[in-house]
Amino acid sequence: MTRKHFEMVAKVLNNRAKAITNSGANSEEKHYALFELRNTMYHFCDEFEAENPRFDRGKFYQACEIQTELEFAEKLLRI
Numbered sequence: 001m002t003r004k005h006f007e008m009v010a011k012v013l014n015n016r017a018k019a020i021t022n023s024g025a026n027s028e029e030k031h032y033a034l035f036e037l038r039n040t041m042y043h044f045c046d047e048f049e050a051e052n053p054r055f056d057r058g059k060f061y062q063a064c065e066i067q068t069e070l071e072f073a074e075k076l077l078r079i
């Protein structure tokens with residue numbers, strides 16, 4: 001896989017995180033959905049690293065922005 005593929009997956013995950021945050025779900029539901037999306041992101045990273053040793057997990061995390069959305073949901077829940 002190439003950078004182009006990694007960027008495409010990051011964009012999809014980022015869009016899903018924003019859709020969850022902007023949804024009509026309550027804070028607990030948003031938190032759970034974002035938590036599961038973050039786990040999905042971690043699993044993608046494991047596979048990407050196995051496929052391409054030059055894959056940069058940190059850059060991928062930043063591109064997905066899931067952690068930022070999750071932290072926002074946690075603040076709403078005061079976790």
